[in-house]
Amino acid sequence: MLHIEHIGIAVKNMEVSQKLFTTLLNTSAYKDELVASEGVHTLFFRTGETKVELLAATNPESPIAKFIEKKGEGIHHIAFAVKDIRAEMQRLVAEGYVLLNTEPKKGADNKLICFLHPKNTNGVLIELCQDNPDSN
Amino acid sequence: MLHIEHIGIAVKNMEVSQKLFTTLLNTSAYKDELVASEGVHTLFFRTGETKVELLAATNPESPIAKFIEKKGEGIHHIAFAVKDIRAEMQRLVAEGYVLLNTEPKKGADNKLICFLHPKNTNGVLIELCQDNPDSN
Numbered sequence: 001m002l003h004i005e006h007i008g009i010a011v012k013n014m015e016v017s018q019k020l021f022t023t024l025l026n027t028s029a030y031k032d033e034l035v036a037s038e039g040v041h042t043l044f045f046r047t048g049e050t051k052v053e054l055l056a057a058t059n060p061e062s063p064i065a066k067f068i069e070k071k072g073e074g075i076h077h078i079a080f081a082v083k084d085i086r087a088e089m090q091r092l093v094a095e096g097y098v099l100l101n102t103e104p105k106k107g108a109d110n111k112l113i114c115f116l117h118p119k120n121t122n123g124v125l126i127e128l129c130q131d132n133p134d135s136n
Numbered sequence: 137m138l139h140i141e142h143i144g145i146a147v148k149n150m151e152v153s154q155k156l157f158t159t160l161l162n163t164s165a166y167k168d169e170l171v172a173s174e175g176v177h178t179l180f181f182r183t184g185e186t187k188v189e190l191l192a193a194t195n196p197e198s199p200i201a202k203f204i205e206k207k208g209e210g211i212h213h214i215a216f217a218v219k220d221i222r223a224e225m226q227r228l229v230a231e232g233y234v235l236l237n238t239e240p241k242k243g244a245d246n247k248l249i250c251f252l253h254p255k256n257t258n259g260v261l262i263e264l265c266q267d268n269p270d271s272n
Contacts, residue, residue, distance in 0.1 A: 003184020023231050048139020050186050074259035075211045095159050123210035
């Protein structure tokens with residue numbers, strides 16, 4: 001794990017939350033991206049080396065819609081930057097952690113990503129992410 | 137807001153969670169500190185410029201015990217490093233945010249801290265923290 005790449009926050013209304021975090025962080029969002037495959041609209045803010053990612057559902061089947069239904073708005077996941085996502089996935093499986101996807105998948109912000117099952121991580125949804133070498 | 141200083145994670149059993157995060161982050165905790173005034177045992181890990189802080193209750197009245205009772209284990213708060221905590225508190229109050237303490241208080245890791253009410257921050261408990269100039 002190199003550092004915390006971003007923190008994902010589930011929000012109901014992107015317009016309201018964009019204003020709220022723009023004021024709070026005292027900086028404007030620098031990236032606005034739809035990830036159709038996950039049913040999410042994402043918005044990124046920079047704060048040092050760790051980004052804040054707001055996540056709003058684009059349809060009722062989106063994992064973000066389901067998360068908000070169960071738990072309300074709030075922190076959804078922490079993403080750690082890794083150099084070699086496959087090596088890190090192998091290391092963690094060998095240590096007994098459970099992966100939610102066995103192959104890295106394409107996430108927002110040109111990343112290859114993998115989630116760990118929160119049952120092994122104190123209820124915290126953890127994402128590994130690596131810069132996607134195919135996206136440049 | 138300079139950067140994300142740390143992420144606080146509420147845990148039930150520090151011994152179990154210490155092992156879990158030591159393996160996950162592939163690094164050992166570098167600081168172990170009791171904050172008697174808050175009823176918490178804290179343990180810090182470094183991951184780049186953002187630390188991971190595990191928080192376990194030391195008594196049933198601790199805010200961490202109450203958090204776990206309501207929401208279960210998981211992410212408790214995000215702390216942002218600020219240069220001048222009083223100036224940042226003033227700025228945020230003027231913008232309509234609500235502070236949980238009107239004077240900075242002493243937190244773990246030699247910091248002056250202040251929490252924002254999560255009702256104005258999408259359900260995310262946010263801490264401001266500044267290095268405590270009186271603690272060196």
